[in-house]
Amino acid sequence: MIQTPYPVEILTAAQMARADSLTIAEGVSGMSLMEKAADAVARAANQFLQKSSGRRVLVLCGPGNNGGDGYVAARLLRSPRIKVRVASLTPRDELHGDALAAASAWDGPVEPTETASFQGVDLVIDALFGAGLSRDIQGPAAELIQRLNKWRRESGQNVIAVDTPSGVDGSTGAVRGVAVEADATVTFFRLKSGHLLLPGRVHCGQIVCAHIGIRSRVLKDIAPNTFVNAPGYWLDSLPLPRIEGHKYVRGHAAVMSGGPSHTGAARLAAQAALRAGAGLVTLASPSAAMAINAGALTSVMIREADGAAGLTALLADPRLNAVALGPGLGVGPATRAQVEAALAPATNKRSCVLDADALTSFQHDPQSLWGLIGAAPGPVVLTPHAGEFARLFGAKEEPPAEAPVSKLERARAAARESGAIVLYKGPDTVVAAPDGRATILIEASPWLATAGSGDTLTGIIAGLLAQGMEPLTAASCGAWMHARAAAIFGPGLIADDIAATLPQVWRELTPAPT
Ligand SMILES: NC(=O)C1=CN([C@@H]2O[C@H](COP(=O)(O)OP(=O)(O)OC[C@H]3O[C@@H](n4cnc5c(N)ncnc54)[C@H](O)[C@@H]3O)[C@@H](O)[C@H]2O)[C@@H](O)CC1
Numbered sequence: 213m214i215q216t217p218y219p220v221e222i223l224t225a226a227q228m229a230r231a232d233s234l235t236i237a238e239g240v241s242g243m244s245l246m247e248k249a250a251d252a253v254a255r256a257a258n259q260f261l262q263k264s265s266g267r268r269v270l271v272l273c274g275p276g277n278n279g280g281d282g283y284v285a286a287r288l289l290r291s292p293r294i295k296v297r298v299a300s301l302t303p304r305d306e307l308h309g310d311a312l313a314a315a316s317a318w319d320g321p322v323e324p325t326e327t328a329s330f331q332g333v334d335l336v337i338d339a340l341f342g343a344g345l346s347r348d349i350q351g352p353a354a355e356l357i358q359r360l361n362k363w364r365r366e367s368g369q370n371v372i373a374v375d376t377p378s379g380v381d382g383s384t385g386a387v388r389g390v391a392v393e394a395d396a397t398v399t400f401f402r403l404k405s406g407h408l409l410l411p412g413r414v415h416c417g418q419i420v421c422a423h424i425g426i427r428s429r430v431l432k433d434i435a436p437n438t439f440v441n442a443p444g445y446w447l448d449s450l451p452l453p454r455i456e457g458h459k460y461v462r463g464h465a466a467v468m469s470g471g472p473s474h475t476g477a478a479r480l481a482a483q484a485a486l487r488a489g490a491g492l493v494t495l496a497s498p499s500a501a502m503a504i505n506a507g508a509l510t511s512v513m514i515r516e517a518d519g520a521a522g523l524t525a526l527l528a529d530p531r532l533n534a535v536a537l538g539p540g541l542g543v544g545p546a547t548r549a550q551v552e553a554a555l556a557p558a559t560n561k562r563s564c565v566l567d568a569d570a571l572t573s574f575q576h577d578p579q580s581l582w583g584l585i586g587a588a589p590g591p592v593v594l595t596p597h598a599g600e601f602a603r604l605f606g607a608k609e610e611p612p613a614e615a616p617v618s619k620l621e622r623a624r625a626a627a628r629e630s631g632a633i634v635l636y637k638g639p640d641t642v643v644a645a646p647d648g649r650a651t652i653l654i655e656a657s658p659w660l661a662t663a664g665s666g667d668t669l670t671g672i673i674a675g676l677l678a679q680g681m682e683p684l685t686a687a688s689c690g691a692w693m694h695a696r697a698a699a700i701f702g703p704g705l706i707a708d709d710i711a712a713t714l715p716q717v718w719r720e721l722t723p724a725p726t
């Protein structure tokens with residue numbers, strides 16, 4: 213069974229500060245948290261040093277408690293075998309609180325960072341800035357980070373970041389001016405959104421989440437609403453077929469096909485819906501494309517459905533409980549009419565996934581789509597990529613550096629505005645619900661950037677919705693399965709391979725028969 217290496221909740225910097233203060237209020241000292249945090253950093257450093265047979269460590273300390281972690285890690289790491297140097301951005305007499313206490317407990321020399329040399333260093337610990345980063349990095353700190361990144365690239369040696377790579381905003385993943393490129397990042401208690409959102413994620417390298425004595429029960433007070441999109445979040449609600457079940461219990465999904473020269477996208481989606489576990493999948497095909505579609509299908513059923521009227525007639529069957537449309541449909545009024553048919557009020561609950569052309573067809577009038585979603589007979593999932601997202605929700609200009617708005621918050625706002633589950637695609641796919649809950653995908657594969665990959669994702673989600681999975685979980689699980697299949701298949705992947713690899717993903721997720 214696949215294990216998620218991280219706890220499921222994701223915190224903002226403010227929520228993490230609250231977790232700290234609730235813990236301190238329970239009687240745990242800030243210094244004890246710092247000692248444990250530094251111990252986790254020292255352990256990670258030791259692992260790197262063992263692998264590289266390195267012995268010389270340089271710890272770069274900043275002005276706050278992140279720097280404090282650095283001083284403690286330096287003290288814990290130093291041994292007859294391991295030589296540790298400390299360089300600080302700030303003179304010791306300008307430090308306060310736990311950081312000052314940590315610096316005072318370090319009895320070795322402290323160099324100014326301006327003149328600190330990387331010559332002969334095997335490993336650098338970046339303890340410059342963590343959760344307290346509050347503005348763009350400039351001046352001597354920026355020059356130091358540039359020098360560090362250059363040294364890392366040229367020497368091939370490793371960098372471990374404490375809490376976040378300095379310069380990465382822990383909540384948004386944005387680079388504030390310049391940011392450390394790390395091989396590993398050791399964070400504490402829970403991941404922060406900036407660890408998973410781009411570009412922060414790329415700066416983090418491998419992420420370690422260490423226990424430092426903060427109890428999980430503080431989360432009751434904090435009530436986080438962002439989660440790691442990995443099996444830990446949705447495994448319990450994964451629909452599994454039952455021995456006494458039959459195909460109708462597993463739901464019936466419909467996918468609308470485009471015209472004769474645009475049929476492939478819908479077939480990819482339909483195939484993926486079946487592989488995602490829907491009991492039955494029907495491809496709704498315009499009459500002019502029937503021969504082409506029928507000749508290319510086996511387990512997917514086919515029904516003639518011309519335009520919106522044809523779709524309405526098909527959906528009169530109450531057993532069709534999930535419908536997907538968009539891939540290959542074309543942008544324009546005909547597609548808008550089909551979306552209206554799919555979202556038309558009905559007595560049976562029917563989920564709907566809208567992708568690609570079904571979204572772009574509403575680019576000049578998104579309000580009318582929000583109206584349809586509000587009246588729809590069941591949950592609606594929108595799956596825009598960055599371009600479609602900008603067309604539907606406004607191309608929000610890159611935010612000013614003072615207040616970066618993350619992909620996570622943009623997806624959340626979009627879900628609130630549209631009333632739908634919004635799956636904002638990318639290597640850091642975010643899925644957000646109108647009630648504020650959101651997930652960030654942890655599984656990623658560069659091989660997913662291939663034609664038809666999005667059509668497959670649409671189908672997987674439709675297949676999971678057909679089986680009755682709650683929509684935020686269905687969209688999240690769909691995105692994860694899609695990325696996991698691509699990661700398993702790897703080099704040479706084309707969209708057809710994603711559905712073909714889903715059985716392997718299912719095997720990883722389901723308990724072995726006993
Ligand atoms: N009790 C706690 O709160 C714990 C905190 N821990 C560590 O403490 C860190 C947070 O500590 P702090 O809140 O002191 O914050 P930081 O140490 O991340 O940074 C705050 C300091 O950096 C300065 N600063 C912010 N942005 C700057 C910029 N762009 N250029 C130059 N200076 C800048 C601030 O003025 C302040 O002096 C965490 O990241 C973690 O490493 C850990 O020790 C675990 C326990």
Ligand SMILES: [K+]
Nearest residue numbers: 341374376378
């Ligand atoms: K750091």
